[in-house]
Amino acid sequence: MSDDDPEVADLEGTVTWSELLAEATTRFERAGLESPAIDARRIVEEVTGSEPSEFHRVLDTAATARGVASFDRLVARREGGEPLQYVVGRWGFRHLDLMVDRRVLIPRPETEVVAGLAIEEVVARSGAGREVVVADLGTGSGALGFAIATECAAARVLATDRSPDALAVARANLAGLGRAAGRVSLHEGSWFDALPMSVRGAIDVLVSNPPYIGDDEELPAVVGEWEPSEALRAGSVGDENLQTILDGADEWVVPGGAVVLEMAPDQTALIADRFRAAGWQASIHSDLAGRDRAVVARKRG
Structure with a gap:
């Protein structure tokens, strides 16, 4: 009509x-x-x-x-x-008002908790005018990286995504960040391949909400029929991308740096143990519903 x-x-x-x-x-x-x-x-x-x-x-x-x-x-x-978030075309994430459509995942409260954990790691490494290098791998709408940039004046954020469509949404959201936008750069590519070599071994805080759902896992219709599958699915058991990030973290993160990852509740213990086996300290953190939702791993140094 x-x-x-x-x-x-x-x-x-x-x-x-x-x-x-x-x-x-x-x-x-x-x-x-x-x-x-x-x-x-x-x-x-x-x-x-x-x-x-x-x-x-x-x-x-x-x-x-x-x-x-x-x-x-x-x-x-x-x-x-159609999900309400896509219908209205915008959704809140912490203090941000983000454009969202079917090219990106809908920002969720669980991920706000992950952002808070990453911000704590950035704050712990800032001070005396020191710049804190942050990598947001698989940024989607930009929710994680942009929250960090706007809440942490010391952060320089490199946000990556392999999807040009997702980066177009992130670019639109970046335009609304104000002064913080000058401390954010967008990079197209898969995981670490998207990052410039200048930050290899120099990332202070790496944060990601990667796809972590198994290919055969059933999803609610409001998710599976509307949100981008490539931002949800991650192999037969859902840990392929988490393992890719874990494998590359030692090479890209500075000694004493941190990795903050969102994942499914039944993946947290496994991923934390894998970080520990690689010589990192690792802790598990719950979301607002009390479910294990994130792993924070700190590289010894």
């Missing part, structure tokens, strides 16, 4: 956002969505450009024909099962 549609034009000034909110909630309930009221509210906020604090003031205002048309398009997409 376009804003030139006579049916939409007839609604100009006659329907309020409160009525549209109720309509969307009902449609989402019928579609069996998990959070119909929350999803409906987020779409109204997106279409009206309102902040959460302004939401209730918007509800009693009349919708324009253009607003109704935009609202209807987004509701139809969500009703069809």
Whole structure:
């Protein structure tokens, strides 16, 4: 339905956002969505450009024909099962507001915890004007690397991805970082191959949320049917990329540096043990739900 549609034009000034909110909630309930009221509210906020604090003031205002048309398009997409994050095209990650679409994974709360762990490692190595070299391997939307860059003034971030499409999204998000963008560079390529040789053996903190799901593992439809498979799958048992990073870390990370990796709960003990076998110190950290989610490994030096 376009804003030139006579049916939409007839609604100009006659329907309020409160009525549209109720309509969307009902449609989402019928579609069996998990959070119909929350999803409906987020779409109204997106279409009206309102902040959460302004939401209730918007509800009693009349919708324009253009607003109704935009609202209807987004509701139809969500009703069809498309993730809300892709429908609205933006999503929050820590303090960032990131552009997201089907070229990249949706930023998740688990990864915010990983970002926090990496930031702690950066802060521990900063001071006295020292630059901290950070590599974000498989950056996707840029969530991890950009959070570090904006929260740690000492960080110089090299963010990599093998997908040109993902890097296009990261580039769009980089443009909104402000002054911190000057301390971030994007590099296309697979894992360590994307990095310039100038940082070989000089990375202070390496962070990554690599694909870690096994090829045969079943995923919820909202994930498997919409998010990029190449950013999720990692071989028969899901540890191929984690092992690649582990194998290259000793060559690329400075003595005393750290590696912070997100992974599945059932992978943490194995990866931590592999780091220890390679002579590193390693610890396991849980996410907000209390599940093992990350390994922080520190290179002796």
